[in-house]
Amino acid sequence: xxxxxxxxxxxxxxxxxxxxxxxxxxxxxxxxxxxxxxxxxxxxxxxxxxxxxxxxxxxxxxxxxxxxxxxxxxxxxxxxxxxxxxxxxxxxxxxxxxxxxxxxxxxxxxxxxxxxxxxxxxxxxxxxxxxxxxxxxxxxxxxxxxxxxxxxxxxxxxxxxxxxxxxxxxxxxxxxxxxxxxxxxxxxxxxxxxxxxxxxxxxxxxxxxxxxxxxxxxxxx
Amino acid sequence: xxxxxxxxxxxxxxxxxxxxxxxxxxxxxxxxxxxxxxxxxxxxxxxxxxxxxxxxxxxxxxxxxxxxxxxxxxxxxxxxxxxxxxxxxxxxxxxxxxxxxxxxxxxxxxxxxxxxxxxxxxxxxxxxxxxxxxxxxxxxxxxxxxxxxxxxxxxxxxxxxxxxxxxxxxxxxxxxxxxxxxxxxxxxxxxxxxxxxxxxxxxxxxxxxxxxxxxxxxxxxxxxxxx
Numbered sequence: 001x002x003x004x005x006x007x008x009x010x011x012x013x014x015x016x017x018x019x020x021x022x023x024x025x026x027x028x029x030x031x032x033x034x035x036x037x038x039x040x041x042x043x044x045x046x047x048x049x050x051x052x053x054x055x056x057x058x059x060x061x062x063x064x065x066x067x068x069x070x071x072x073x074x075x076x077x078x079x080x081x082x083x084x085x086x087x088x089x090x091x092x093x094x095x096x097x098x099x100x101x102x103x104x105x106x107x108x109x110x111x112x113x114x115x116x117x118x119x120x121x122x123x124x125x126x127x128x129x130x131x132x133x134x135x136x137x138x139x140x141x142x143x144x145x146x147x148x149x150x151x152x153x154x155x156x157x158x159x160x161x162x163x164x165x166x167x168x169x170x171x172x173x174x175x176x177x178x179x180x181x182x183x184x185x186x187x188x189x190x191x192x193x194x195x196x197x198x199x200x201x202x203x204x205x206x207x208x209x210x211x212x213x214x215x216x217x218x219x220x221x
Numbered sequence: 222x223x224x225x226x227x228x229x230x231x232x233x234x235x236x237x238x239x240x241x242x243x244x245x246x247x248x249x250x251x252x253x254x255x256x257x258x259x260x261x262x263x264x265x266x267x268x269x270x271x272x273x274x275x276x277x278x279x280x281x282x283x284x285x286x287x288x289x290x291x292x293x294x295x296x297x298x299x300x301x302x303x304x305x306x307x308x309x310x311x312x313x314x315x316x317x318x319x320x321x322x323x324x325x326x327x328x329x330x331x332x333x334x335x336x337x338x339x340x341x342x343x344x345x346x347x348x349x350x351x352x353x354x355x356x357x358x359x360x361x362x363x364x365x366x367x368x369x370x371x372x373x374x375x376x377x378x379x380x381x382x383x384x385x386x387x388x389x390x391x392x393x394x395x396x397x398x399x400x401x402x403x404x405x406x407x408x409x410x411x412x413x414x415x416x417x418x419x420x421x422x423x424x425x426x427x428x429x430x431x432x433x434x435x436x437x438x439x440x441x442x443x444x445x446x447x448x
Contacts, residue, residue, distance in 0.1 A: 010307075071429045072422045073385030079402045079418035083223035083411055152290065159293030163389065166406055176299045180393055185303050192296035199291040 012186040023190070029170035030198060033161045037093050038154050041100030048101070049108040050134075059109065066102040074099070074163045092164040099160060100153040107149025111142030140214070147210040151203055158199040162191065172198070223411050230412030241400070243420065250397040250424065253315055253390070254383045257322030258330075261379060264323070265331040266372075273338025273368070274360050282332040289328040294386040297321045302393040318390040318397075325386055326379035333375025337368030369439045377432035384425050398424065 016023070048066075052059040069077075077095040085091045115138045123133040139146070165173030172191040179187030211218060235241055272278030301321035310316050341364050349363045365372075388399035401417025404410065 068426065071381055071425050073388045073425055075385075075388045075399060075402050076418040076421040076425075079405065079414045080422065082414055087406075155290050159291070159296070162293045162295045166392070166403070173295060176295060177392065180299055180302065183306070185307075188299045188303055192293070192300055195293050195296055196291050203291070 010185050011189055015184075015186045016190060023194070026170055026172055026174055027194065027198070029174075030158070030161050030172050030195070033089070033092055033096065033164060033169065033171060034154065034157050034198075034202070037096035037157055037161075038100055038150070040093065041097045041104055041153060042150065044097065045101050045104035045108060049105050049112070052105065052109055053112055062105060063102065066098070066105060069098040070102045074160050075166065078164070078167055087167050089169060092161075092167055092169055096157050096160055096164075100157060103153045103156070104146075104149045107145050107152075108142065111145025111149075112138050114145060115141045143210065143214050144217070147206055147213075151206045154202045154206065155199045158195060158202060162195050223415065226410065226412030227415055228412070230410065230416055236416075243398075243401075243416075246396055246398045246400055247420070247424075249315070249395075250384070250387050250399075250421075253319055253322065253397065254380065254387050254428075257319055257383050257387075258326050258376065258380050260319075261323045261326035261330055262376070265327045266334060269331045269334035270338060270360065270365070273335045274356070274364060276339055278335045279339060282335045285328045286332050289325075294321075294325055294382070295389050295392070297324055298386060298389050298393055313394045315390075315395055317393055318387060318395045322383045322386060326383050329378040329382070330372070330375040333378070334368065334372045337371030337375075338364050340371065341367045366441045369441070370436050373432065373436040373439060377429065377436060380432060381425055381429050384421075384428055388421050 048062050052062050072080075074095060077098070078091060081091045081094055085094065112134075119137060119141065120133065123137045128137065161171045162173035162176060164171055165177045172195045175187040175191030175194075179185060179189075179191065230236055236243055239245070269278070272281070298318065298321040301324070302317040305317040305320065306312065338360075345363060345367070346359060349359045354362060387397050388402065390397045391399035391403035398417055398421045401413050402421065405412075405414025405417055
């Protein structure tokens with residue numbers, strides 16, 4: 001067929017074999033950006049959730065501001081940060097972290113609110129301080145909801161990291177972007193598939209982590 | 222520095238008239254976003270309404286959400302571009318962007334519609350049937366109005382997602398407001414970059430607020446908590 005000679009192959013396995021080192025590098029960049037952003041997001045959101053739980057009036061403004069941040073498209077947020085922090089990993093981490101906050105805070109607050117009042121009373125009756133009750137009773141019991149939030153935030157972040165390639169930060173988006181500019185489909189397919197695969201790996205590891213962290217829930221339900 | 226660059230960009234006549242003007246880019250961005258949401262609604266709402274009415278499809282809805290989340294929107298856009306160019310579409314045409322945006326708008330609309338219809342109390346539906354309403358009348362007169370806030374919530378999520386991803390359209394050789402950001406990055410023109418980003422951010426926020434207002438306005442009287 002003449003057409004087959006003219007059009008390049010849709011997927012070039014040789015390219016994958018030749019560029020194995022690069023794929024490893026891009027994976028490392030993608031994983032680092034994701035982990036750093038979600039980790040900072042978790043610390044910030046835990047602090048903000050504690051504030052929201054302690055002072056209920058703060059909850060509405062916190063979700064309003066984080067909701068506003070969540071609405072701003074990623075490319076625009078990266079761009080807005082350029083005059084402030086420049087074109088670097090800090091820019092990407094600030095933007096990516098800000099996208100995790102809404103999901104994480106909502107789930108944490110809902111999870112802690114979902115702890116039965118009887119459990120809280122039992123803890124108080126056993127002489128737990130407010131702090132001990134929070135860390136030893138409420139947080140563990142809210143873990144399923146908190147982990148659910150972390151899963152959504154992480155999977156979303158893996159997807160958003162592909163866009164950081166426009167900042168020149170690498171990651172799988174680098175392959176997608178270069179594939180688009182050179183009409184080399186293999187790179188696009190590699191970039192998108194690896195991103196989906198990475199999101200799945202993260203998601204499954206959280207499922208396992210949750211089983212390990214909540215031994216009391218195993219075999220129940 | 223940044224401020225001077227912004228002023229320079231805003232004082233450039235090409236910013237305000239011609240094919241690369243803010244108005245033209247805004248127009249491109251808006252029509253593709255609205256068209257994508259309307260097309261997605263036409264494609265998925267009938268199926269979602271029916272599945273919700275027969276109380277099935279929540280498993281499909283969950284699966285759709287989970288898969289949809291793992292595939293990056295930039296990836297959907299790139300794959301859509303790849304497929305359409307392979308099929309013979311011209312580079313720079315909006316079709317690849319439109320197809321990708323329909324694919325992104327559909328899942329939240331589908332899921333929320335199925336969930337919205339299923340959230341209607343069975344007792345309410347029984348009462349409607351007991352009054353002699355046909356199944357179509359139950360769907361049109363009872364289930365859809367009560368599900369409307371959740372359906373519109375799905376449309377809101379879809380629209381905001383679509384406006385955000387249309388920005389990435391500039392990365393697949395299309396226009397839209399993202400053009401300013403992508404060109405700003407490429408030409409290291411901070412003014413163009415920042416103005417483009419502010420416009421995109423404002424558009425997304427305005428769409429979000431407008432849809433939330435609409436969602437509140439369509440809630441049937443007497444229904445205070447649609448969830």
